[in-house]
Amino acid sequence: MALNRREFTQKTAVAGFALTGAVGVLATAPEALAGDERSHGGHGGEHGHGHGHDHHRRLGYGPLVADPDGVLALPEGFTYRVITRTGVTRLESGEFTPSNHDGTATFAGPRGVTYLVNNHELKGARSKWEHPVPLTEGLVYDPAAAGGCTVVEVHRDGTVAEWVGIAGTSTNCAGGRTEWGTWLTCEENSDLAGKNGMTKDHGYVFEVDPRDRRANRDPRPIKAFGRYDHEAVVVDPKTGHAYLTEDASGPNGLFFRWVPPKGFKHGRGRLRTLAADAGVLQAFKCVDSSGRFVDDLSRATRIGTVYGVDWVDVPDRDARTTPVRKQFADGQVTRARKLEGMWWADGGAYVVSSYAREESPGAAHDGQVWFYDPKRRTLTLKVLLGVNAAPEQDGAFDGPDNITVSPYGGLVIAEDGEGVSHLFGATDSGRTYPIARNDLNDSEFTGVVFSPDGDTLYANIQEPGIMVAITGPWRRQPRG
Numbered sequence: 001m002a003l004n005r006r007e008f009t010q011k012t013a014v015a016g017f018a019l020t021g022a023v024g025v026l027a028t029a030p031e032a033l034a035g036d037e038r039s040h041g042g043h044g045g046e047h048g049h050g051h052g053h054d055h056h057r058r059l060g061y062g063p064l065v066a067d068p069d070g071v072l073a074l075p076e077g078f079t080y081r082v083i084t085r086t087g088v089t090r091l092e093s094g095e096f097t098p099s100n101h102d103g104t105a106t107f108a109g110p111r112g113v114t115y116l117v118n119n120h121e122l123k124g125a126r127s128k129w130e131h132p133v134p135l136t137e138g139l140v141y142d143p144a145a146a147g148g149c150t151v152v153e154v155h156r157d158g159t160v161a162e163w164v165g166i167a168g169t170s171t172n173c174a175g176g177r178t179e180w181g182t183w184l185t186c187e188e189n190s191d192l193a194g195k196n197g198m199t200k201d202h203g204y205v206f207e208v209d210p211r212d213r214r215a216n217r218d219p220r221p222i223k224a225f226g227r228y229d230h231e232a233v234v235v236d237p238k239t240g241h242a243y244l245t246e247d248a249s250g251p252n253g254l255f256f257r258w259v260p261p262k263g264f265k266h267g268r269g270r271l272r273t274l275a276a277d278a279g280v281l282q283a284f285k286c287v288d289s290s291g292r293f294v295d296d297l298s299r300a301t302r303i304g305t306v307y308g309v310d311w312v313d314v315p316d317r318d319a320r321t322t323p324v325r326k327q328f329a330d331g332q333v334t335r336a337r338k339l340e341g342m343w344w345a346d347g348g349a350y351v352v353s354s355y356a357r358e359e360s361p362g363a364a365h366d367g368q369v370w371f372y373d374p375k376r377r378t379l380t381l382k383v384l385l386g387v388n389a390a391p392e393q394d395g396a397f398d399g400p401d402n403i404t405v406s407p408y409g410g411l412v413i414a415e416d417g418e419g420v421s422h423l424f425g426a427t428d429s430g431r432t433y434p435i436a437r438n439d440l441n442d443s444e445f446t447g448v449v450f451s452p453d454g455d456t457l458y459a460n461i462q463e464p465g466i467m468v469a470i471t472g473p474w475r476r477q478p479r480g
Helices: 007-014
Strands: 073-077 077-085 103-108 116-121 147-152 161-168 173-179 184-187 203-208 230-235 242-246 256-261 280-287 308-314 339-345 348-353 368-373 379-385 400-405 410-416 423-425 432-438 445-450 459-460 465-471
Touching: 007 203, 073 077, 073 465, 077 147, 077 161, 103 256, 103 400, 103 423, 103 465, 116 173, 116 184, 147 184, 161 203, 161 459, 184 230, 184 256, 184 368, 242 339, 242 348, 348 400, 368 400, 379 432, 423 445, 432 459
Parallel strands: 103 173, 103 445, 173 230, 230 339, 339 400
Antiparallel strands: 073 432, 077 465, 103 116, 116 147, 147 161, 173 184, 184 203, 230 242, 242 256, 256 280, 280 308, 308 379, 339 348, 348 368, 368 379, 400 410, 410 423, 410 445, 423 432, 445 459, 459 465
16 A cells, blocks of 8 residues: 555654654764764763763773774673684684685574574675585585575583574575574575586575574575575564565666565464465665655665665565566666665664665665664654764774674674775764774674663674674763
8 A cells, every 4th residue: 555645644653853762863984973863872982881870981991992802892891702714713614714704694593502503695606615514414505606694603601602504505694583583594695506616506595494404404485585696584473574675777676565465474484385476576666755755765864864665576586587676667666776775673674784875776875774764654864974084093983884882882894985995873862983894804894683682782794704893881872
């Protein structure tokens, strides 16, 4: 059912232009605020726990201290531990940890164990990579493909084990954690069988169970979710709708919704039982408060912009002849450049558009984070990063990619921009602060996620492939 102008006006009036949810305004420079929103709190450079009301607390954790080992700069009082490292740590089977770490999720295990499912963004033939995901018997989709996932088991005493969750998939970038305790890994590559050496079609989502190795045998793509360059996926625990992002250009990618068939109930192993045409796959179409169609999310230049959202059925979700994003004429759907990470919280989906340049019709930017509210059917711009004029200098942030909602308030964001790479936080009121800096190389951060108990922040340096566990004096961040 289309959202008419009157409904949209009513819904935005209810929502207002207040910045609700886990994060508000985010400007380019650390500690900055967009527009005239100002805080009377302490400066980001001052480290301390603070007491009393939020505005008396210190922002962030202080300046970053260079790492003598040249890997990860952290605030004073924080430490990191390398959990896996390509070419150094080994799987249970004896092979080295695969390279190019990407999206990650954590799961609570027995007796204090934490399971992490770690994507490996390896594109193309296995011969291109020194450390592809090993072809473990029974867990292989396409023996020609290099990507997949590993499962990392971290014990309280510090011991670590790692094994293959799925192999023979391509360009496993982000994905999403499910409410029933599994990981949905997304292929950001849509090569058909016979192209680039592949023996099976790619561009799908697969489910990986970190606790039950038997459940991962005989991998099957979830074809109902469509075949395209997938980035991330989240599932609405109330409706069962899945939301998916597409990282693509020429034309820019789409934001999707999958509506399950009547009577379908989610649960472990249920998605692999779906028929290829099960449910309905749809792409979003936005209108502004005047009811005018919005062709691209780069048109939004103000924090608090609210769009109404309609959903348009995808004609051919398996895209045998025409990529999904090219099946729509101008005016049918809304697009955005580099739709990346997502996280489900606050009753909706936080969605990243990493940047916009000449391929987008609106204003250039170095990052947006939107919040989709499925109940109101609105999309609100929560985060807007201006173009970073000096990415090679430490300080400013650009190119948000993987994100997570922090148990201490706001978002934690992994940078995939130009120049210096950071993990950084954004408070509910929009002030930003650094959490970590890559002192090893210029590779992006990926896979940012907290442990189930909130004590440890895990993240990856994508190349060569390093997973780190960060601990320290975490505390609630001020709202304003």
